[in-house]
Amino acid sequence: MTTINPFARLLQLLPSDPLRKGAIQVTHADGTATVELAGATGTLRVRNPLGLAEGGGVFIQGLAITGQAPDLPVVTLEL
Amino acid sequence: MATDLIFQGGAPSNERPIDLVFGEVDTTTSAQTGALHITLQQPTFSGSGAYRSNNASRIYAGAAAGWQTAKPLLEEQSAPWAGSTPDFVEAAAPWQPASAQRVDAAAPYQRVQIAHTSAGAPWAASQPLDVAARCVHGPMIGIQAGHSNAWEQAISIGAERTARHQEMLRNGRPLIQHRWQVAHQLAAELISRSNASAKRWMAQRYPWDQARRPPAGKSSTITPLPPISPPCYTPPAQDAVELYFSTQYQPGTDLIFSCKLFDLPAGLVIPYRRVYVAAHTITVTTYPGGATVVLTDINITTDADSYCWSLSATGPVNLMEQLAPSSGAPAQIRISIDGLAWVFAVEKIGRTRQFGQARAQLTGRSTTSALDDPWAVARTWTNTSTINAAQVLEQVLDLSGITPDWSVDDWLIPAGAWSHTGTPLSAARRLAESIGAILHSHPGQPTLQVLRRYPLMPWEWYGNAIAPDVQLPLSAVLRESYERRDAPAYNRAIVSGTTQGVLGIVTRAGTAGDVAAPMVSDPLITAQEAVLQRAQSILGPTGRQALIALDLPVLTGGTLPGVLQLNQLTEIIEPTETWRGLVRGVQVKVSGAKVRQTVTMERNLA
Numbered sequence: 001m002t003t004i005n006p007f008a009r010l011l012q013l014l015p016s017d018p019l020r021k022g023a024i025q026v027t028h029a030d031g032t033a034t035v036e037l038a039g040a041t042g043t044l045r046v047r048n049p050l051g052l053a054e055g056g057g058v059f060i061q062g063l064a065i066t067g068q069a070p071d072l073p074v075v076t077l078e079l
Numbered sequence: 080m081a082t083d084l085i086f087q088g089g090a091p092s093n094e095r096p097i098d099l100v101f102g103e104v105d106t107t108t109s110a111q112t113g114a115l116h117i118t119l120q121q122p123t124f125s126g127s128g129a130y131r132s133n134n135a136s137r138i139y140a141g142a143a144a145g146w147q148t149a150k151p152l153l154e155e156q157s158a159p160w161a162g163s164t165p166d167f168v169e170a171a172a173p174w175q176p177a178s179a180q181r182v183d184a185a186a187p188y189q190r191v192q193i194a195h196t197s198a199g200a201p202w203a204a205s206q207p208l209d210v211a212a213r214c215v216h217g218p219m220i221g222i223q224a225g226h227s228n229a230w231e232q233a234i235s236i237g238a239e240r241t242a243r244h245q246e247m248l249r250n251g252r253p254l255i256q257h258r259w260q261v262a263h264q265l266a267a268e269l270i271s272r273s274n275a276s277a278k279r280w281m282a283q284r285y286p287w288d289q290a291r292r293p294p295a296g297k298s299s300t301i302t303p304l305p306p307i308s309p310p311c312y313t314p315p316a317q318d319a320v321e322l323y324f325s326t327q328y329q330p331g332t333d334l335i336f337s338c339k340l341f342d343l344p345a346g347l348v349i350p351y352r353r354v355y356v357a358a359h360t361i362t363v364t365t366y367p368g369g370a371t372v373v374l375t376d377i378n379i380t381t382d383a384d385s386y387c388w389s390l391s392a393t394g395p396v397n398l399m400e401q402l403a404p405s406s407g408a409p410a411q412i413r414i415s416i417d418g419l420a421w422v423f424a425v426e427k428i429g430r431t432r433q434f435g436q437a438r439a440q441l442t443g444r445s446t447t448s449a450l451d452d453p454w455a456v457a458r459t460w461t462n463t464s465t466i467n468a469a470q471v472l473e474q475v476l477d478l479s480g481i482t483p484d485w486s487v488d489d490w491l492i493p494a495g496a497w498s499h500t501g502t503p504l505s506a507a508r509r510l511a512e513s514i515g516a517i518l519h520s521h522p523g524q525p526t527l528q529v530l531r532r533y534p535l536m537p538w539e540w541y542g543n544a545i546a547p548d549v550q551l552p553l554s555a556v557l558r559e560s561y562e563r564r565d566a567p568a569y570n571r572a573i574v575s576g577t578t579q580g581v582l583g584i585v586t587r588a589g590t591a592g593d594v595a596a597p598m599v600s601d602p603l604i605t606a607q608e609a610v611l612q613r614a615q616s617i618l619g620p621t622g623r624q625a626l627i628a629l630d631l632p633v634l635t636g637g638t639l640p641g642v643l644q645l646n647q648l649t650e651i652i653e654p655t656e657t658w659r660g661l662v663r664g665v666q667v668k669v670s671g672a673k674v675r676q677t678v679t680m681e682r683n684l685a
Contacts, residue, residue, distance in 0.1 A: 002564050002620040002681050004664045005384035019600045021575050021582070039573035039584050041595045059577070059600075072575060072582040075607050079536060079587050079618055 020044075020060045021069050027054055035060060323544070345550035345650060347640035355555060355632050359417055359674045365401070366413040366422050372401065375671075377414060379421060382664035382679070383532070383645055386508065387445035387520040390414070390423045396430050396437040403428070409454070411446065413523070416667065416674055417635040419642050420523035422446055445520035447481055447527050450504035455479070460506055462497040468510060468603070471497055475506045476527060484528040487516050490606035496579045497603065513603035515616025519645060530646055531612065533619040533661070537683035538587075540648060540659045547650035547659055549640045551631070556651070557675065558630040568622040568685075569596040572614040576604040583610030587618050596621075623684040627660060633667065633674045642667055643678045658682060 003009060022035040025043065033048040035058060047064040057069035315321055323336055349355075363372040374392040381388045402410040402425045409424040423443030430439045449455060460475065469485040471492065476483050499506045507527060511518040517530040535545065553559075570590035575582040577600055586592035596617050604610055629651070635641040643649065647662045660680030667676045 002566070002624055002626060002663070003382070003384050004626060004679050005382050008384040018597070019577070020598055021577075021600055038575055038582055038598055039571075039595060041573060041598060070578060072580055074582045074584065075610060077583060077585045077607065077611055077614070079585060079611070079614060 017062050019066075021057065022060055023057050024048070024052060024054045024065075027052075033058075033065065035065070345547045346638070347549045347647075348638050349549075349551035349555045349631075349634060349640065351552045351554055351652075353554075355634060357417075357632055357634055357674070359633065359669075359672060360415070361417075361669055361672075361674070362415045364413050364415075366411040370401070372398070372412050374398075374412075374414075377667075377669035379414070379667040379669075380665070381519070381645070383517050383519075386504065386518040386527070387447050388421055388423070388522055390421070390443035391440070392443075393438050393440050396432070396439045398439040398441060399428060399430055402441060409443075412443070416669065417633060417641065419633075419635065422523050422525075424448055445522070446525045447504070447520040449525075450476070450479055450481060450507065450527070451502050455502045455504065457501050457505075458503075459500040460497065462492060462494055464494050466492050466494075466497065468492055468514075468609075471510055472507055472527075472529065475503045475510070479503060481525045481527050484521070484526050486528060486530050487514060488608040488612060490514075490608035492603060492605050493579050496576075496605050510603070513601045514609050514612040516612065517645065532616045534646055535648065536615060536619055537624075537661075537681075538685065540661075540683070545648070548647040549643060549649040549662075551640070551649065551651060553651060553653045555631060555634075556629045557632070560628045562626045562628075564620075564624045564626050566621050566624060567594070567596075569594050569618060570621075571595040572617040573598040574604050574610045574613045574617075575600040577602045580605035581607065581610060583607065583614065585610065585614035585618070620681070625682045625684060626663070626679055627682050628664075628677055628679045631676050631678055633676050642676050649678070649680055 003012075021038040022044070023038075024033045025036050026034040027048060028034070028045075031048055031051075032045050033052070033054075034043055034045050036043045037060075044060065044063070046060055050065055050067070052058055052065060052068060057071050058065045059067050059069045312321075312323075322334075324334070361377075363374045363377075364370060365372055372394070374394045377390070377392045379388055379390055402412065404410060404425075409426060411422055411424050414421045414423070422445070424446050425441050425443045426448065428439060428441040430437060432438075460471075462471070467489050468491075469483070469489045472483045472485060499509050501509075507529075508518055511529050515532050517528075517532050519528040519530055520526065521528060539545065570587040571592040571594065572585045573583070573595060574585065575598060579602070581604065583604065584592075599613060599617065601613070604613060631643075633642055640647075643662050643665055645662055645665065648659055649662055650657060650659045660682040662678055663681045664679035665676060666679075667674065
């Protein structure tokens with residue numbers, strides 16, 4: 001983001017760990033799962049401490065599934 | 080046996096020679112005669128003579144008069160005559176016999192002595208004097224004849240040599256001086272501004288400059304036609320009608336349409352002037368008291384990521400007492416610059432004392448800082464029913480004395496989606512952050528504004544139908560600084576709610592949407608309006624961009640913009656280009672009677 005605010009620029013430099021959404025594609029025996037991110041923007045292999053099953057929507061933060069996520073209605077827009 | 084003869088006594092003298100004869104005197108010896116012949120070579124005499132007189136000043140003066148304008152003789156500087164020694168030539172100059180002074184002394188003006196003769200007979204007395212005077216003429220001629228030997232016949236040759244040498248020296252000097260004078264005029268032309276710019280515009284707009292020689296083959300017989308300028312109005316398809324009004328509705332029946340082709344005029348304009356003169360009126364008072372406050376070096380700043388205007392200033396040390404907080408509330412001051420007013424709550428005030436000098440420094444923020452620490456306490460908010468985002472802001476600002484100014488698209492927040500803990504300001508900031516909006520404060524009123532980060536997307540800034548908010552020429556800019564801020568060229572944004580709301584996939588129109596920005600999830604993305612506004616803040620600052628800071632005077636009155644505001648679409652007219660940018664930061668500096676503003680603008684170079 002283009003900003004001239006020094007504090008905002010500092011925040012951009014700091015590492016961030018945003019909350020992501022996705023759906024579990026495959027669960028693995030080592031306690032991890034392959035998750036496809038929402039919007040089909042890629043896949044991640046993350047820890048699955050809750051043991052969630054395949055196919056469900058999940059929240060991901062810090063390369064770990066933090067909980068189930070509901071399926072939200074999708075809107076496709078153009079700017 | 081040897082015999083010693085010892086003589087003693089007086090020395091022999093010439094007067095009395097004493098002859099001592101031992102033995103007999105030879106009287107038979109007779110005188111001998113002879114001849115000696117010596118042959119000597121014929122003597123030869125050689126000699127040379129030179130007459131030097133360093134009295135050639137008349138020749139120089141006479142020659143210098145006639146040859147000063149002869150330019151082509153510059154080429155003769157490379158002539159082989161350069162080796163000859165000018166001293167010799169000067170010595171052989173013919174005009175040396177200065178004995179004419181004697182002639183002047185013997186001039187026939189001695190007739191003045193006729194005054195003597197007036198007493199007596201004139202003719203008798205003058206004759207002897209004439210004889211004496213004429214005698215002078217005789218030797219004078221003789222002297223000239225004596226000097227007119229063979230050396231004086233070289234007069235003409237010597238005159239030519241001196242003439243050439245003097246030309247060569249003289250030609251170099253005036254030519255060098257002449258060239259330097261021309262260089263001064265060229266420097267003066269470089270200072271002028273408009274000449275070069277006009278030519279460039281002509282070259283860019285000339286449509287036929289790509290003509291070339293026809294290639295080999297059969298040439299076309301179609302004569303090119305000049306391009307036809309598009310009409311002012313092109314009706315859309317299927318009998319639809321678009322109306323372009325030039326002004327807003329005013330009472331009456333006149334409908335004033337505008338031609339879509341022409342640029343809409345900007346609302347605020349700094350016209351092109353050779354000189355900008357501004358006399359500023361700056362007043363600082365306590366608020367709401369109205370007592371005068373003495374401040375120097377006022378500095379007022381804000382930017383798109385600050386919720387308020389900030390003040391830093393210095394003043395006399397008695398400000399410590401005048402602006403001290405009373406009963407837990409900060410003192411407020413009102414700064415007016417040419418009618419543009421800011422109200423600040425004095426946040427910190429301190430002083431610095433040293434020998435002979437005591438200064439107070441203060442910082443302040445807009446009065447909306449009453450929503451933040453240390454004047455507001457943290458609390459919690461939740462919504463138990465569906466509520467609008469604007470209503471959330473009103474709840475946050477309730478009973479605070481700060482009024483909301485909601486300038487973004489409103490959206491619905493279902494029950495349970497809104498939950499926050501913190502100060503009221505952090506709640507308002509959380510709300511604005513969810514859609515990427517700008518949280519800002521009105522400079523002079525206790526109003527918290529929520530502004531769109533991009534009123535127009537960067538690719539919509541240009542066009543005839545888009546009128547810039549402010550238009551200013553480059554001549555009004557005191558200083559410009561340019562900084563590139565490139566960013567990835569995302570063309571798709573994925574914005575999602577968390578437990579409620581929608582998942583939005585927003586693609587920039589006209590692109591494939593193949594470069595997606597990192598996904599953003601926010602609990603307040605609960606409606607399509609929120610998705611769109613958040614996506615605007617993601618896709619706006621992408622691609623090739625620049626931050627450009629312009630130092631401008633503060634010009635008020637009429638259509639002059641005064642201090643620029645955030646989000647104003649500003650058009651800068653440069654000699655070679657015209658570009659537009661969005662105001663992202665403003666800084667106003669007051670130093671004495673001088674007021675300057677530094678406007679930082681976001682420019683998209685795509």
